[in-house]
Amino acid sequence: MVQRPTTRRRQGGFTLLLAMGVVTMVTLAVLLSYGVVSREAEVQGDGRRYKEAYFAAEAGLAEGREAMRIRLGTDQTYSGVLAVLPVVNEPGLNGGDRPFLEVLEGPGGAGTWNSLAIVEEDLAPAERQSPTGEAFAAFPLQENVRYRVFARDDEDPVDPTDPTPANQGIRDTNKQVWLIAVGEVVGPANSRPTRAVIHALITNENAPAVTRPGSGSDSGGPEGTHDSGEEEPIDVENEVVVLSSTP
Template identity: 45%
Template sequence: MVRRRTPRRQSRGFTLLLALGVVAVVTMAVMLSLNVVGREADTQADTRRQKQAFFAAEAGLAEGREAVRLLLSTQTGSSMPLEATLGRPRVTLPGMGSDTYPWFDLLPGTGVDGWNDYLITKDTLDGSEIRADITDYPEQRNVRYRVFIRDDDDDSDTGFGTDTNRQLWVIAVGEVTNPHGRPTRAVVQALVANTDGQSVFTPGCISKGCGPDMTYDNPTDQNEPTDEETTTL
C-alpha cells in the first residue's frame, strides 16, 4: 500500500487579515478617545457659558434693584400703574410674563431685541489691565442680559399691572449666545421693597446689642438688665 503525501497548507493572506484587524482595533480606540475628549470639551464649555450667563444675570439684577429703588422713592401716590409709569408696553416674549402676570422692561438696552450687551473688549478696559506681551487678547462679545419687573402677589385685587404696596419683583435674564447652537440662559430674581428708614447691616451680633468684641459685655450699654417680657418676631 502506497502512502500519499499530504500537501502542506499554506497560510496565504493570514498576515494581511491580522494587520487589518489591528488597524480596525486601533481606529476604534482612537475614535472612542476623540469622542470622550469632545464630550469633555463640550461639558467644560457649557459650564463656562452657564457661569457667564449667571454673572450677567447677577449684574443685571444689581442694576435693576437700584433702578427700582429710585423709581419707588419718587412715587408719592398709593398706587403705581407700571405701564404708564415706565412708559413701556407689556413684554410679549415667550416664557417672559403673561396676560395674568405681565412683565415690563425695566432697563431696555440698545442691543438686538432690547438686550443689554455685556461686552468685555480692549476698548472697555483700562490700559493697566492689558498686558503688553499679549497680542491676541480674548474678548467677550456674546454675553448679554435683560431686566424686567412685575408686581407681587400681595395686591392682586388691584391687578398685576398696578402696584399698591411698593413691592416689585425684579427679574434678570442673562444669556450667552452660540452661533452654532441654542443660547445658554440664567434667570435670577429678587423682591424689592421701598423703605424710608435707614437700613443698617453689621457682621456678627452687633446689631443685636453686643459689643465690638462680639460679646454681650457691651461698653456702650451700661443699663442694668430688666425682667420685662420681650416679644420678638
C-alpha cells in the same frame, strides 16, 4: 494532482488576519477616544457659556436693582414705577394679570437686549495688564453676551385706592416686586443660545417720616421741636384730646 498548502502559507495567512484585527481594534479605539473627547469638549463649552450667561444675568440684576431704587425716589410703594415701565408682550413673557415690565431698555428701545461687550478703550490701565505689569495681548470682548431685566409685581392684597382687577398687576401694596434678569450667550448662526435666569424679590425700605408733637409756645430748636414738658391739646376729627409729652 491537488497541491496542498504548506505550513509557511498557513502561517502567512494567519499573520495577515492577526494584523488586520489589530488595525481594526486600534481604529475603533481611536474613534471611541475621539468621540469621548468631543463630548467632553462640548460639555466644557456649555459650562463656560452658561457661566458667562449667569454672570451677565447677575450684572443685569444689579443694574436693574439700582435703576428701580433711583426711579422709586421717596415713594412708599412701587406702583408709580410699575405704571411707567413698558409692558413686554412676547412669546413666553405674557404675564397675564401681572405683566412682565421692561426695566432696562436696550439701545433699540423696549424689547431689545443690552450688550455686555467689553470696549478696550474704556478699560483702566490697571485692567490692561497683569499684576506683574505685563500688558495683555488680547481681551475676551464678549461681543456675544447680552442681558435683559424685567419687573413683575408679586401676589399682594388688592389696592383699595384702585380696586380695578385689570390694574392690580401694576399696583403694589406690600412694597415688594420681583426682578427677573436673563443673561444670554449667542452662538454661531442657527445654533441655540445659552441662557441663565435669575430672579430676586426686592423690598422698598422707604419709611414714612414720623414727627413728635412739641410745644408751640415754648419752642426751641428747629421748627419748634423742643419738648416743654407740658400737655398739648390737639384736634383729631373734631374731638379734642390731650397728649402728654411726658412718658
